[in-house]
Amino acid sequence: MGSNQSWVTEFILVGFQLSAEMEVLLFWIFSLLYIFSLLANGMILGLICLAPSLHTPMYFFLSHLAIIDMSYASNNVPKMLANLVNQNRTISFAPCIMQTFLYLGFAHTECLILVVMSYDRFVAICHPLHYTVIMNWRVCTVLPVTSWSCGFILALVHAILLLRLPFCGPREVNHLFCEILSVLKLACGDTWINQVVILADGVYVLVGPLCLMLVSYMRILWAVLKIQSKDSRRKAFSTCSSHLCVVGLFFGIAVVVYMVPESNQQEEQEKTLSLFHSLFNPMLNPLIYSLRNAQVKGALYRALQKKRSM
Numbered sequence: 001m002g003s004n005q006s007w008v009t010e011f012i013l014v015g016f017q018l019s020a021e022m023e024v025l026l027f028w029i030f031s032l033l034y035i036f037s038l039l040a041n042g043m044i045l046g047l048i049c050l051a052p053s054l055h056t057p058m059y060f061f062l063s064h065l066a067i068i069d070m071s072y073a074s075n076n077v078p079k080m081l082a083n084l085v086n087q088n089r090t091i092s093f094a095p096c097i098m099q100t101f102l103y104l105g106f107a108h109t110e111c112l113i114l115v116v117m118s119y120d121r122f123v124a125i126c127h128p129l130h131y132t133v134i135m136n137w138r139v140c141t142v143l144p145v146t147s148w149s150c151g152f153i154l155a156l157v158h159a160i161l162l163l164r165l166p167f168c169g170p171r172e173v174n175h176l177f178c179e180i181l182s183v184l185k186l187a188c189g190d191t192w193i194n195q196v197v198i199l200a201d202g203v204y205v206l207v208g209p210l211c212l213m214l215v216s217y218m219r220i221l222w223a224v225l226k227i228q229s230k231d232s233r234r235k236a237f238s239t240c241s242s243h244l245c246v247v248g249l250f251f252g253i254a255v256v257v258y259m260v261p262e263s264n265q266q267e268e269q270e271k272t273l274s275l276f277h278s279l280f281n282p283m284l285n286p287l288i289y290s291l292r293n294a295q296v297k298g299a300l301y302r303a304l305q306k307k308r309s310m
Contacts, residue, residue: 008167010090011186014174015083016271027084030279034077037283041066044286044296051299057135058124061117062289064144065246068113069282072106075099076177076278083176093167096178101159104180107254107277108205109151114247115209116143121243122216125236126223154201161197165189176271177278181258202258210251217244238293245288253277 018026045066048054076099083089091099123134158180165187175182180198184191220240227233253273290296 008093008169008171008186010092010171011096011173011178011183012171013079013083013089013091013177014172015080015089015176016268023084027081030077030084031081033279033283034073034081037073037279037286038070040283040286040290041070043300044290045070047296047299047303050303053295054299057120057140058117059295060140061113061120061144064113064147065110065117065285068106068110069285071102072110073278073282075102075106080176080278091178096173096183097159097162099178100162100180100183101155103177104158105152105155107151108154108201109148110250111205111209111254112147112151113144114243114250115213116147117243118213118216118247119143121240122220125220125240154205157197158194158201161194165191165194176275179270179274181270198258202255206251206254206259210247210255213247235294242288242293246285249281249284250277253281 016023016026045063048059048063048066079091079099120135124131127134162180162183165184166189167186168188170186173179173182173186180194184194217240220236224233224236224240227236253276257270257273257277290300
């Protein structure tokens with residue numbers, strides 16, 4: 001770089017190119033969805049903490065998923081809402097890198113937690129007699145700690161590789177927030193190492209776990225079909241279908257955004273998919289688990305009855 005080259009100290013988040021009236025409308029819609037997402041995940045987390053019937057490994061892992069979803073949304077949505085009603089859409093370099101780091105950290109952790117939840121269902125249905133031995137509380141503690149640690153270590157690797165790059169040219173990030181692929185496009189240096197690490201990371205966190213979960217659910221399906229009791233079979237299908245809905249939404253979008261070649265993608269479509277990840281997915285997760293889960297609905301009913309009787 002030449003000595004007269006100026007370095008970027010802030011970026012401009014382009015977002016959606018819409019009219020002022022439409023942006024105000026989206027601000028109120030997204031604000032309501034964000035608040036609902038926080039309340040719904042907070043309700044799930046509160047029920048799991050307060051209801052003794054939900055003090056099981058499956059709901060312990062679900063509580064981690066609720067924490068991740070609230071953190072995931074809170075990392076991206078507030079800045080996005082501010083940009084919808086503010087013409088000054090700048091974000092400083094350090095907060096932008098931090099937003100990228102947290103986004104990747106929570107995304108990686110959610111992938112791994114979903115794998116853990118899939119393993120829990122596999123053990124519960126395919127090895128029910130050994131479930132309490134295999135999924136003891138030591139294992140139930142180690143698995144989430146490992147997921148959080150691996151998730152944020154991988155995110156830290158991406159952040160360090162991003163910080164080594166010079167940013168001296170355009171400042172417009174064509175996205176709703178500081179998403180890593182959009183930020184990389186603004187770098188003045190060679191980004192091939194970053195691209196290779198992103199691809200390897202995608203195989204490790206997305207493709208590998210997704211294949212493992214598909215194999216485990218094929219075995220779960222085979223085991224469920226062998227169950228003689230209709231009630232037990234219905235309960236197993238209900239629990240597993242809820243988890244499959246969440247897995248399909250999360251992994252499906254992530255694979256499209258990060259694993260499909262860039263030439264086949266449209267930037268506006270990527271923004272919409274990322275919006276779904278940041279706003280709609282955290283809102284849908286508690287709905288899927290609460291509406292399709294009799295234990296959660298029962299715990300909520302008992303909590304409401306207890307509050308009325310006080």
